[in-house]
Amino acid sequence: MKYLPVCLFTRPDALIACGMIFASLAAASLAVPAAKAATAPAPIVLTGADRRPATSLNGEWASVIDPYFSGLFSFHHEEKSNGWFTNQKAKPGDPFPTEVDFSKAPKLKVPGDWNTQRESLLYYEGPIWYERDFTYQPKEHTRVFLHIGAANYHSWFWVNGKKVCEHEGGYTSFNCDVTAAIHAGDNFVVAAVDNTRAEDNVPTLQTDWWNYGGLTRSVSLIEVPDEFIDQYDLHLSRTKASVIEGWIHVEGSKPGATVAVEIPELGAKTTAQIGEDGRAAIRIEAKQLERWSPETPKLYKVELRAGEDSIDELIGFRTIETRGTEILLNGKPIFLRGISIHAEAPYRTGRANTEKDVDTLLGWAQELGCNFVRLAHYPHDEAMLRAADRMGILVWSENPVYWALQFDNPKVLAKAERQLDEEIGTSRNHAAIILWSMANETPNTPARTTFIETLASRARSLDPTRLITAALLIRGEGTTKIIDDPLGKALDVIGFNEYIGWYEQHPETADVTAWRIDYDKPVIVSEFGGGAKAGLHGAETERWTEEYQANIYRHQFGMLNRIPQLRGMSPWVLMDFRSPNRPLAGIQDEFNRKGLISDQGEKKQAFYLLQKAYKEKTVGKPE
Numbered sequence: 001m002k003y004l005p006v007c008l009f010t011r012p013d014a015l016i017a018c019g020m021i022f023a024s025l026a027a028a029s030l031a032v033p034a035a036k037a038a039t040a041p042a043p044i045v046l047t048g049a050d051r052r053p054a055t056s057l058n059g060e061w062a063s064v065i066d067p068y069f070s071g072l073f074s075f076h077h078e079e080k081s082n083g084w085f086t087n088q089k090a091k092p093g094d095p096f097p098t099e100v101d102f103s104k105a106p107k108l109k110v111p112g113d114w115n116t117q118r119e120s121l122l123y124y125e126g127p128i129w130y131e132r133d134f135t136y137q138p139k140e141h142t143r144v145f146l147h148i149g150a151a152n153y154h155s156w157f158w159v160n161g162k163k164v165c166e167h168e169g170g171y172t173s174f175n176c177d178v179t180a181a182i183h184a185g186d187n188f189v190v191a192a193v194d195n196t197r198a199e200d201n202v203p204t205l206q207t208d209w210w211n212y213g214g215l216t217r218s219v220s221l222i223e224v225p226d227e228f229i230d231q232y233d234l235h236l237s238r239t240k241a242s243v244i245e246g247w248i249h250v251e252g253s254k255p256g257a258t259v260a261v262e263i264p265e266l267g268a269k270t271t272a273q274i275g276e277d278g279r280a281a282i283r284i285e286a287k288q289l290e291r292w293s294p295e296t297p298k299l300y301k302v303e304l305r306a307g308e309d310s311i312d313e314l315i316g317f318r319t320i321e322t323r324g325t326e327i328l329l330n331g332k333p334i335f336l337r338g339i340s341i342h343a344e345a346p347y348r349t350g351r352a353n354t355e356k357d358v359d360t361l362l363g364w365a366q367e368l369g370c371n372f373v374r375l376a377h378y379p380h381d382e383a384m385l386r387a388a389d390r391m392g393i394l395v396w397s398e399n400p401v402y403w404a405l406q407f408d409n410p411k412v413l414a415k416a417e418r419q420l421d422e423e424i425g426t427s428r429n430h431a432a433i434i435l436w437s438m439a440n441e442t443p444n445t446p447a448r449t450t451f452i453e454t455l456a457s458r459a460r461s462l463d464p465t466r467l468i469t470a471a472l473l474i475r476g477e478g479t480t481k482i483i484d485d486p487l488g489k490a491l492d493v494i495g496f497n498e499y500i501g502w503y504e505q506h507p508e509t510a511d512v513t514a515w516r517i518d519y520d521k522p523v524i525v526s527e528f529g530g531g532a533k534a535g536l537h538g539a540e541t542e543r544w545t546e547e548y549q550a551n552i553y554r555h556q557f558g559m560l561n562r563i564p565q566l567r568g569m570s571p572w573v574l575m576d577f578r579s580p581n582r583p584l585a586g587i588q589d590e591f592n593r594k595g596l597i598s599d600q601g602e603k604k605q606a607f608y609l610l611q612k613a614y615k616e617k618t619v620g621k622p623e
């Protein structure tokens with residue numbers, strides 16, 4: 001290994017910028033300028049990635065906090081070719097000072113947000129570097145991907161000093177092709193993750209949840225053959241009873257090659273030919289099929305094979321559609337008894353990232369009597385969706401188009417589209433998901449409407465089998481609430497949020513509120529509720545008490561029952577969650593307290609009230 005010629009600058013940070021380049025690393029990183037990575041071919045999705053054999057890279061990673069991002073940018077803010085991703089180790093006699101040494105750096109756990117791992121990082125927003133060593137033995141005819149479950153928000157990855165990818169969006173998984181960067185023996189991966197909020201991000205500057213940063217979901221290495229199954233979609237036909245249809249996309253395949261699908265339990269199998277677009281259309285007769293539903297969440301093991309590659313998946317088969325103002329699951333009207341959920345970890349706060357977190361959150365939803373959850377306000381992780389499939393809980397899956405994005409900025413649209421593609425691409429085989437939600441509480445402007453219509457058509461073309469929704473804002477005239485947002489035209493199911501009794505007027509106002517809904521479509525009240533500090537008791541007129549919150553729910557039920565096209569509800573919210581918008585000392589302490597359960601697992605009165613209403617079916621419509 002050779003050093004490149006020494007520095008021309010005399011300032012200390014310039015010395016770092018050019019003094020310690022190893023020849024091989026410099027060649028590698030200069031060949032792939034960071035800023036150009038976005039123009040790469042269509043991203044690899046790896047549907048069902050967690051069902052593939054993988055080498056986990058979870059665990060302790062070295063970490064360096066870098067608020068000025070000087071690991072990537074020089075003192076004149078030029079991108080460095082020898083930034084911290086080169087993972088230099090100081091050697092005696094080096095002609096420059098080494099200021100970063102991952103081998104001596106403190107650790108952060110992956111998966112995990114960094115904010116709840118170190119007190120000093122609680123409200124940190126900015127870049128943090130991660131590094132981890134691993135060993136690897138290459139195999140012939142194999143492609144290797146670094147699979148990242150989620151990194152909030154902007155992330156960069158290098159393997160052995162070579163840049164392998166850059167990604168924006170904090171709640172979806174992505175894959176970096178590391179085949180050309182990885183080698184036999186000792187390797188290292190460096191990541192920079194930056195959770196700085198920005199006006200042109202999705203979501204944008206304002207949100208009502210804390211912006212947990214870091215490698216918040218699992219990281220692994222996944223090996224696949226040169227030709228591999230990248231994406232697949234298998235679902236029950238809406239029109240042909242007992243026919244499973246869909247497609248498989250094989251990356252690196254040749255037209256005419258064969259794919260095979262088998263569902264052993266049904267004795268059903270088929271083969272199909274790959275076309276010019278790399279896809280094979282699938283059709284399987286499955287006469288004895290038991291349909292997936294909340295009462296019978298039947299999952300079948302489905303085996304897919306293409307050349308040397310194979311994957312199996314647990315899939316439930318059901319249909320979802322609307323008829324007038326009804327939602328039909330497997331052809332029958334259903335009422336969605338739901339609750340909204342943030343991916344906040346019960347008991348310890350932070351991002352939910354364990355099976356236990358998932359079991360606790362969905363276990364509470366089940367205890368409430370829910371058959372439906374709104375997973376707000378971004379795509380939740382695969383473990384949540386798998387649990388929903390197993391438990392028979394229907395899911396509203398949401399992208400992070402929240403409040404006021406820069407709707408007239410094409411770059412923002414591209415970011416939202418990419419996140420939508422990743423959300424649908426990775427989670428399209430979950431029977432539990434019935435609704436793709438395009439947005440939450442966006443301002444009614446022409447630019448907003450065009451933006452979200454574009455997303456809605458994209459979602460429909462990616463997945464014509466599910467329903468499209470969004471949580472709209474409402475407006476009021478006297479005691480009448482009106483839903484006439486033009487965005488409603490683009491939706492199959494109208495969602496809207498209302499806070500009667502909390503942000504406006506009193507719980508009793510609900511008793512005299514009339515509704516004018518200008519769409520002949522099913523309606524879900526996607527949020528209502530109010531704050532209460534668990535254990536705080538008093539009169540039902542006293543805000544922040546459990547009694548006040550319960551009173552909101554009590555009065556909402558009667559009002560909701562008077563909305564003719566109501567087909568579901570997901571009150572806000574299952575559990576208290578961290579939000580810096582909520583500073584009220586002694587009550588909120590930086591938590592949104594609208595949970596039916598506190599962040600420490602204490603159930604509030606409203607929990608039991610909703611539970612009773614769901615169990616006795618006193619709220620909602622006959623099914």
Ligand code: GCB
Binds near residue numbers: 497
């Ligand atoms: C809303 C938002 C949700 C907030 C909630 C609140 O309308 O959709 O993200 O957390 O209100 O508590 O104000």
